[in-house]
Amino acid sequence: MSTTHEDLTGRARLRDAAIECFAARGFGESLRAIATRAGVSAGLVRHHFGSKEELRAECDATVLKRYRVLKVDSMNTPPTRLFAQLPASRDGGVLMVYILRSVQDGSPAGRTFVDNMVAEALAFTTDAVARGLVVPSRNEEARARFMVQQSIGSMLVNLAMRPEVRLDDFANVMDQYMAQAMLPTLEVYTEGVFADRTYLDEYLAYLAAKTNPPAGLAGEAAMS
Amino acid sequence: MSTTHEDLTGRARLRDAAIECFAARGFGESLRAIATRAGVSAGLVRHHFGSKEELRAECDATVLKRYRVLKVDSMNTPPTRLFAQLPASRDGGVLMVYILRSVQDGSPAGRTFVDNMVAEALAFTTDAVARGLVVPSRNEEARARFMVQQSIGSMLVNLAMRPEVRLDDFANVMDQYMAQAMLPTLEVYTEGVFADRTYLDEYLAYLAAKTNPPAGLAGEAAMS
DNA sequence: CCGCGGACTATACATGCGAGTAGTCTGCTG
DNA sequence: CAGCAGACTACTCGCATGTATAGTCCGCGG
Numbered sequence: 001m002s003t004t005h006e007d008l009t010g011r012a013r014l015r016d017a018a019i020e021c022f023a024a025r026g027f028g029e030s031l032r033a034i035a036t037r038a039g040v041s042a043g044l045v046r047h048h049f050g051s052k053e054e055l056r057a058e059c060d061a062t063v064l065k066r067y068r069v070l071k072v073d074s075m076n077t078p079p080t081r082l083f084a085q086l087p088a089s090r091d092g093g094v095l096m097v098y099i100l101r102s103v104q105d106g107s108p109a110g111r112t113f114v115d116n117m118v119a120e121a122l123a124f125t126t127d128a129v130a131r132g133l134v135v136p137s138r139n140e141e142a143r144a145r146f147m148v149q150q151s152i153g154s155m156l157v158n159l160a161m162r163p164e165v166r167l168d169d170f171a172n173v174m175d176q177y178m179a180q181a182m183l184p185t186l187e188v189y190t191e192g193v194f195a196d197r198t199y200l201d202e203y204l205a206y207l208a209a210k211t212n213p214p215a216g217l218a219g220e221a222a223m224s
Numbered sequence: 225m226s227t228t229h230e231d232l233t234g235r236a237r238l239r240d241a242a243i244e245c246f247a248a249r250g251f252g253e254s255l256r257a258i259a260t261r262a263g264v265s266a267g268l269v270r271h272h273f274g275s276k277e278e279l280r281a282e283c284d285a286t287v288l289k290r291y292r293v294l295k296v297d298s299m300n301t302p303p304t305r306l307f308a309q310l311p312a313s314r315d316g317g318v319l320m321v322y323i324l325r326s327v328q329d330g331s332p333a334g335r336t337f338v339d340n341m342v343a344e345a346l347a348f349t350t351d352a353v354a355r356g357l358v359v360p361s362r363n364e365e366a367r368a369r370f371m372v373q374q375s376i377g378s379m380l381v382n383l384a385m386r387p388e389v390r391l392d393d394f395a396n397v398m399d400q401y402m403a404q405a406m407l408p409t410l411e412v413y414t415e416g417v418f419a420d421r422t423y424l425d426e427y428l429a430y431l432a433a434k435t436n437p438p439a440g441l442a443g444e445a446a447m448s
Numbered sequence: 449c450c451g452c453g454g455a456c457t458a459t460a461c462a463t464g465c466g467a468g469t470a471g472t473c474t475g476c477t478g
Numbered sequence: 479c480a481g482c483a484g485a486c487t488a489c490t491c492g493c494a495t496g497t498a499t500a501g502t503c504c505g506c507g508g
Contacts, residue, residue, distance in 0.1 A: 010485065030465065041487050043468090048485090052466065104328055106384040114385065135415050139407060146378065146408035147417075153377020154370065160330040161338065183363060183431070184370035186424040191359050193371075193413040200410040207407070234455065254495060265457050267498090272455090276496065 011048045013038045019059045023098040024167045027056065027105050060109035063098050064116070070095065071120070093170030100156050117148045138204075154181065235272045237262045243283045247322040248391045251280065251329050284333035287322050288340070294319065295344070317394030324380050341372045362428075378405065 017038035021029045031052055035042040049055040070092055102110035122144040128134035137143040158177050159165065165173055194200070241262035245253040255276055259266040273279040294316055326334035346368035352358035361367040382401050383389065389397055418424070 031467095032465085040485095042466090043488075044486055046467070103381055103384055111385055114381065133419055134417055135419055137408070137411055142404060143408040143411065146405055147412070149378040149381040149405075150374040153379070153381040154373040155377070156380060157327055157338065157373040157377040160327055161335055180366060181370055181373075182427060184361070184367040186427050187361055187367065188371070188412065189417040190421050190424040192416040193358055195357055195359055197414050200414040203406060203410050255497095256495085264455095266496090267458075268456055270497070 010038075010040055010044060014040065014045060014048060015055070015058055015062060018055055019063060019098055020094060020167070022056070022059060023094050023101060023170065024165060026101055027107075031055075056109075059098075060102065060107075060112075063095055063102075064109075064112065066091070067095050067099065067113075090171045093172075093174045096155070096174055097159065097165065097170055100152065100159055103152055104156055104160070114148060114152065117152070118145045121148050234262075234264055234268060238264065238269060238272060239279070239282055239286060242279055243287060243322055244318060244391070246280070246283060247318050247325060247394065248389060250325055251331075255279075280333075283322075284326065284331075284336075287319055287326075288333075288336065290315070291319050291323065291337075314395045317396075317398045320379070320398055321383065321389065321394055324376065324383055327376055328380055328384070338372060338376065341376070342369045345369075345372050 014034065018034045021034045021037055025033075031045050032042045034055075035045060045052065045055055049058065099110075099113045102113055104110070118141075122141060125134055125137075125144055126140055129136045129140070155174075155177060158181070159173065162173065238258070242258045245258045245261055249257075255269050256266045258279075259269060269276065269279055273282065323334075323337045326337055328334070346365060349358055349361075349368055350364055353360045353364070379398075379401055382405070383397065386397070
């Protein structure tokens with residue numbers, strides 16, 4: 001939905017063109033390229049936004065807003081699958097890639113996106129744990145953050161590996177990713193990877209020894 | 225080891241300075257900054273390497289070589305822990321961050337690094353599966369690739385989230401990451417996330433239905 | 449002592465960028 | 479019709495970067 005029309009005001013056209021350019025080619029894309037894509041001149045950016053930075057800020061805000069809308073939509077309509085509802089459509093794909101680029105870029109906006117997702121994931125998992133659907137963790141917040149970092153990160157790496165993301169196939173790219181990531185994800189998440197608990201128990205013992213140093217042992221003097 | 229000395233030939237000094245600059249600030253770092261860090265002038269880059277591209281190619285090759293050395297070292301000496309041997313030292317940290325930046329950058333070198341790690345991971349896991357240490361997968365290659373993408377990716381996201389990586393604390397950054405990622409990693413890998421097999425079995429059924437279309441069902445016409 | 453060659457510097461391009469300025473076109477309002 | 483305001487364009491400026499050129503310094507073999 002939203003913006004298939006071409007009869008938008010110049011400001012909105014410029015913003016949407018910038019979102020697609022940023023998603024497709026990264027935030028290094030020049031104002032001239034963005035303006036060309038929007039069918040206007042480069043100087044107009046300044047007229048409407050003042051600077052490239054402000055343009056991007058508006059793009060960030062718009063993407064976050066639309067992401068939230070898509071999120072609640074996908075939460076309401078089909079509660080079938082756990083992941084992958086987001087990038088189903090083309091619009092969702094653009095949003096997802098834009099978010100990935102923000103994270104890749106290391107910008108504050110990227111942090112905002114990630115923090116948002118972590119909060120959502122934490123709420124989701126704590127609820128799912130309470131309902132017995134998900135195994136509890138010794139540190140729910142750390143697990144939620146880690147899993148979000150893994151999810152975003154694996155998509156990011158996958159995206160970065162492709163020689164060039166065609167401007168149009170955002171949805172296609174995400175679909176391909178899902179096709180090759182879904183099976184391993186589900187395997188690891190339901191069956192685990194290690195056949196026994198040795199590594200985990202050893203690490204837990206290590207942690208316990210570090211926080212509760214047993215009397216009679218010296219030498220652990222990593223000051224921090 | 226390797227390069228704490230300052231009495232290296234100009235070419236090597238320049239290369240090592242470039243590796244550190246690229247790792248610390250990304251590949252956009254200017255030749256002048258690199259030259260300044262190496263204590264020489266910018267024109268010398270051209271004299272020794274011809275272009276920035278060739279400088280970077282040499283950095284890529286050097287990093288890959290040193291990474292392999294560190295890898296086999298850590299494989300031989302302490303077979304205690306499974307992960308995290310790599311970025312123990314400062315040198316390892318620089319290498320790791322350089323590799324992360326290469327992946328982030330989307331360069332062919334990044335692909336090389338990842339493919340390398342995937343091959344290593346695949347060899348490792350198949351062996352571990354044979355020895356009963358790791359749960360088998362329905363597609364070992366896909367799982368290995370996915371797990372590498374997740375590992376690299378989560379580090380990448382974590383790195384990108386930090387406001388600025390100090391030039392010196394490469395090892396510190398990696399240590400911090402390990403401290404916060406180790407517990408969730410081990411939990412997920414040994415205990416899984418989902419409490420039951422529903423999602424996995426549903427997806428497997430979906431896959432089976434897609435590859436072996438049961439007669440008498442139409443409507444699945446997603447051509448690709 | 450000569451002088452030759454390579455490491456190295458200083459400086460000058462050429463390019464692409466964001467930012468800034470001035471001016472044109474268009475539509476609405478009185 | 480007058481004229482004003484805002485959307486929009488064409489052009490210029492300053493800056494940073496990679497690249498290229500000319501020249502300097504120094505050690506080593508004759």
